[in-house]
Amino acid sequence: MVTIFKDTSYLSQKAAELFVEAAQEAVQKNGRFIVALTGGSSPKQLYQLLAQAPYKDQMPWQQTFIFWGDERWVPLTDERSNAKMAKELLLDKVPVPQEQIFPMWADMEPEAYAQKYEQILKNLFKGQEPAFDLILLGMGDDGHTASLFPHTEVLQEQEKWVDAYYLKPQSMHRITLTAPIINQANRILFMTFGENKAKALYEVLEGERNPQEYPSQLIQPKQGGEIYWYVDDKAASKLEKYK
Numbered sequence: 001m002v003t004i005f006k007d008t009s010y011l012s013q014k015a016a017e018l019f020v021e022a023a024q025e026a027v028q029k030n031g032r033f034i035v036a037l038t039g040g041s042s043p044k045q046l047y048q049l050l051a052q053a054p055y056k057d058q059m060p061w062q063q064t065f066i067f068w069g070d071e072r073w074v075p076l077t078d079e080r081s082n083a084k085m086a087k088e089l090l091l092d093k094v095p096v097p098q099e100q101i102f103p104m105w106a107d108m109e110p111e112a113y114a115q116k117y118e119q120i121l122k123n124l125f126k127g128q129e130p131a132f133d134l135i136l137l138g139m140g141d142d143g144h145t146a147s148l149f150p151h152t153e154v155l156q157e158q159e160k161w162v163d164a165y166y167l168k169p170q171s172m173h174r175i176t177l178t179a180p181i182i183n184q185a186n187r188i189l190f191m192t193f194g195e196n197k198a199k200a201l202y203e204v205l206e207g208e209r210n211p212q213e214y215p216s217q218l219i220q221p222k223q224g225g226e227i228y229w230y231v232d233d234k235a236a237s238k239l240e241k242y243k
């Protein structure tokens with residue numbers, strides 16, 4: 001489902017409503033809410049809203065388990081850290097138990113931590129379908145999502161749930177959930193703003209299938225899963241089918 005918003009504040013409000021709805025539904029059904037956050041600029045307003053009334057008070061924080069979809073491999077104090085941003089805008093301001101927050105970084109080799117992170121998820125989902133209740137995603141101007149970048153080997157990954165690799169153009173390691181585990185989620189919410197994303201958004205949603213070039217095309221929810229694209233009118237400016 002693609003929804004086009006003129007106003008990014010309203011878009012973020014609708015995203016906050018969806019977040020709360022997913023959380024309440026998951027807690028009612030399974031007694032807990034398992035969510036993966038995203039980094040980048042798109043979720044900032046959403047995180048600020050979730051840290052305030054009315055959303056803050058509607059959230060079952062005690063039953064919430066926080067993961068990330070991806071991370072730049074930098075310490076948690078680094079300005080580039082996706083976890084630092086979420087911590088400052090949201091997690092420091094809400095009563096989610098510390099032991100239920102799983103940043104995608106530790107002072108160890110990224111590949112070893114990717115295995116550890118996958119094990120944490122496997123323990124949590126033991127005996128159940130490995131389905132996040134909600135995964136938040138952004139999309140880069142180049143069509144990447146999470147740390148699934150164009151023409152990287154991780155795009156072929158079918159077995160691992162979490163992978164880490166050196167991203168040469170950015171001279172840093174990245175760690176990411178892989179497409180197969182993202183696609184198992186019950187709900188996936190992409191938030192995409194700005195005219196810099198218009199070409200990639202068109203290619204992802206309406207172009208020919210080419211996930212090597214536009215990795216966001218790999219995100220296709222399982223049967224019964226929901227995918228929501230919340231985009232602003234600038235990002236949507238090249239779309240034809242969805243207007």
Ligand SMILES: O=C1O[C@H](COP(=O)(O)O)[C@@H](O)[C@H](O)[C@H]1O
Pocket residue numbers: 038039040041042043070071072082137138139140141145146147
């Ligand atoms: O590097 C990243 O970028 C994407 C997109 O970010 P945005 O600033 O264009 O919204 C983000 O989804 C990802 O988590 C992050 O690591």
